[in-house]
Amino acid sequence: MLEDKEILTMYHFEGKEDYAFNLIMRKYSDRLYRHIIKMVQNHDDADDILQNTFIKVWRYLPDFREDSKLFTWLYRIATNETLTFLKKESVKRFFMLSSAKVTSTHQAYSDPFFNGDQIQFKLQKAIKRLPPKQRAVFNLKYFEDLKYEEIAEILGGTVGSLKASYHHAYTKIEQFLKEND
Amino acid sequence: MNLNNEHLKKDPYLVPQSYTDSLEERVRASLHKEESKRSSNILMRLKPALMLALMFGLIGSLGYIASNITDKYIRESNPAEEDIFVLIEEGYLKSSFIYSYYDDIDVQMSLEQSMENNLEDEKINELLELTMAPQELLYYIEHEDKHNGYEY
Structure with missing residues (x-):
């Protein structure tokens, strides 16, 4: 697989936009x-969000000036699309209380694309209880082991505030797992 | 349960098989749909403005053509009228002349009477040339001295 720099050179200077994309x-x-999917815990929603992400990538790639790494830029778009989706879902739930489509972790467990065991299911349940942005911080640090500086490029904010956010999320999840053990 | 457990750090979700292939096709289809929607949107937005510009252009052209036709018609049917208005503007005719004009009183005589005491002969002749046919002008010049008491 080519390096990001080579792909971007192909896109910007060699006229191979489609191939590079x-x-x-x-x-x-x-x-x-x-x-x-770790944010929304549902395959169909994740699929929609990912499509929208790449549509936005196509639209804004001509303006991407490599101020950040390509993968942090992609993650930023994907995370923003996900957070926007989750915000809309919570507004929908607020206004359509009885008939709202609820994406529960129970659904996630029965989702054919969930490949975890009972313990991993409990962890997903705990993560689902976190506010969306804190959920993103936790997932990026815990599962992907990104540096705080990289997370700051994706989500914004200072390294200090992200460390504090992760610590709070970690404590909440630990507490939840202890109570539901 | 310890969150530091490496088992918990494993991703519990599977990526569906051939997901990337189908994703590429669907993204391309969405992009194509969006682009055709955008171009038809641009056309839809421009259409009213274009129609308006076309209508104004058409009305303007019709107005210009109509004005040209009526102008030509007026010139052809009443050539002397324009000259009369020139004289009025230049102050050589009194406004009462306009009313006498429409009462079919002898225009030529009225014109002469208006100008006689205010202008030199040369100027009077110049102005008469504008309103008289050549034969009429010749007749006037020949008989001018008679009007003024002179004889050839």
Whole structure:
């Protein structure tokens, strides 16, 4: 698989926009899908969000000036799309209390794409209780082991505030797992 | 349960098989749909403005053509009228002349009477040339001295 720099050179200077864009999709779709699905815990929603993410990538790639790494830029778009989706869902739930489509972790457990055991299911349940942005911080640090500086590029905020957010999320989840053991 | 357990850090979700292939096709289809929607949107937005511009252009052209036709018609049917208005503007004719004009009083005589005491002969002749046919002008010049008491 080509390096990001080579792909971007192909896109900007060699007139191979379509080919370069396909390479970006091939290289990052798995990783972005995993990030998104851990946030929304539903395959159909994750699929929609990922499509929207790549549509936005196509639209804004001409303006991408490599101020950040390509993968942090992609993660930023994917995370923003996910947070927007989750915000809309909570507004929908607020206004349509009885008939709202509820994406519960119970659904996640029966989802054919959930491949975890009981313990991992409990962890997903605990993560689901976190506010969306804190959930993103926790997932990026805990599952993907990104540096705080990289998370700051994706989500914004200072390293200090992200450390505090992760620590709070970690404590909440631990507490939940102890209570439901 | 310890969160530091490495088993818990494993990703519990599977990426569906051939997901990337189908994703590429669907993204391309969405992009294509969006682009055709955008171009038809641009056309839809421009259409009213274009129609308005076309209508204004058409009305303007019709107005210009109509004005040209009526102008030509007026010139052809009343050539002397324009000259009369020139004289009025230049102050050589009194406004009462306009009313006498429409009462079919002898225009030529009225014109002469208005100008006689205010203008030199040369100027009077110049102005008469504007309103008289050549034969009429010749007749006037020949008989001018008679009007003024002179004889050839």
